[in-house]
Amino acid sequence: MVTLASYLIVSAALLGIGVYGLSVKRNAIRILFAVEVIVNAANLNFAAFTRYMNPPQVSGQIIVFYSIAAAAMEAAVGLALILVAFRLNSTIDVRKLNKLKG
Amino acid sequence: MVSLVIPSDISFVVLTAVTIIGAIIALQAKELIYGAIALAISFIGIAGFFALLDAPYLAMLQIAIYVGAVVVLILFTIMLVRRERGEEMDKRTDAAEGSMGLWLAGLLALAISGVVALAGTSLPTQAPAASLPVSDLGPALTLQYPVPLIILALLLSAALLGALVLAKVER
Numbered sequence: 070m071v072t073l074a075s076y077l078i079v080s081a082a083l084l085g086i087g088v089y090g091l092s093v094k095r096n097a098i099r100i101l102f103a104v105e106v107i108v109n110a111a112n113l114n115f116a117a118f119t120r121y122m123n124p125p126q127v128s129g130q131i132i133v134f135y136s137i138a139a140a141a142m143e144a145a146v147g148l149a150l151i152l153v154a155f156r157l158n159s160t161i162d163v164r165k166l167n168k169l170k171g
Numbered sequence: 172m173v174s175l176v177i178p179s180d181i182s183f184v185v186l187t188a189v190t191i192i193g194a195i196i197a198l199q200a201k202e203l204i205y206g207a208i209a210l211a212i213s214f215i216g217i218a219g220f221f222a223l224l225d226a227p228y229l230a231m232l233q234i235a236i237y238v239g240a241v242v243v244l245i246l247f248t249i250m251l252v253r254r255e256r257g258e259e260m261d262k263r264t265d266a267a268e269g270s271m272g273l274w275l276a277g278l279l280a281l282a283i284s285g286v287v288a289l290a291g292t293s294l295p296t297q298a299p300a301a302s303l304p305v306s307d308l309g310p311a312l313t314l315q316y317p318v319p320l321i322i323l324a325l326l327l328s329a330a331l332l333g334a335l336v337l338a339k340v341e342r
Binding site: 070071072073074075076077078079081082083084085086087088089090092093094096098099101102103105106109112113116117119120121122123124125126127128130131133134135137138139140141142143144145146148149150151152153155156161 | 179180183187190191194195197198203206207210213214217220221223224225226228229232233236237240241244245248249251252268269271272273275276277279280283284287288290291294295296297298299301302303307308311312315316319323326327330331333334335337338340
């Protein structure tokens with residue numbers, strides 16, 4: 070029996086995987102993967118809640134639309150930043166990109 | 172309306188496995204390229220969830236934008252920043268750091284699952300029979316929420332211009 074709680078548990082698992090990647094990984098591209106996984110977990114929550122709403126509401130799907138567009142922008146800008154960091158430092162290991170550290 | 176032959180319980184289990192295993196492989200694969208492909212598979216799983224939740228428009232957007240655009244962009248970037256052969260790009264994490272991250276992520280997921288379990292009875296278990304038709308989304312987007320749409324368009328062009336300026340090579 071699939072209920073709203075099933076979707077919420079899947080979303081929580083995805084969030085956990087994303088947080089693990091965010092806190093452990095060193096490669097900047099890998100960290101971007103983790104961010105995308107977390108954004109997808111949030112989108113899944115919105116879609117699940119709006120489906121189980123009675124009477125049906127359109128706003129949940131609209132906010133997922135905005136969220137997908139915003140995540141696409143974030144990926145474009147993030148990858149451009151990674152390219153610049155690679156060009157300047159010839160590494161994308163975030164533990165080595167510590168020039169701003171006092 | 173064609174009814175699906177596969178019951179939704181089986182498709183839910185399959186989609187859960189695809190999404191979660193895809194996400195884990197995306198973060199753990201040795202080669203970044205394989206990780207990106209696993210990420211695309213995980214995104215397709217999420218699109219399947221959207222289809223299961225009677226949101227076909229979101230499923231289409233997910234495949235077109237995430238699988239079609241974001242993952243391809245990531246693949247190109249991986250190829251641009253790839254080192255010479257033999258040099259490892261993703262150093263293995265040390266054990267203490269790894270277990271710390273695992274604890275953090277596990278506790279967070281457990282806490283949220285606990286909240287969901289506590290909320291248990293107050294959460295709706297049955298989705299309303301009538302789902303929203305896709306044709307309701309267009310009017311809502313343009314008539315009900317026009318200002319966010321315009322802001323989104325401006326933001327999109329600003330972000331793309333910014334990305335272009337950042338990635339430009341100074342000669």
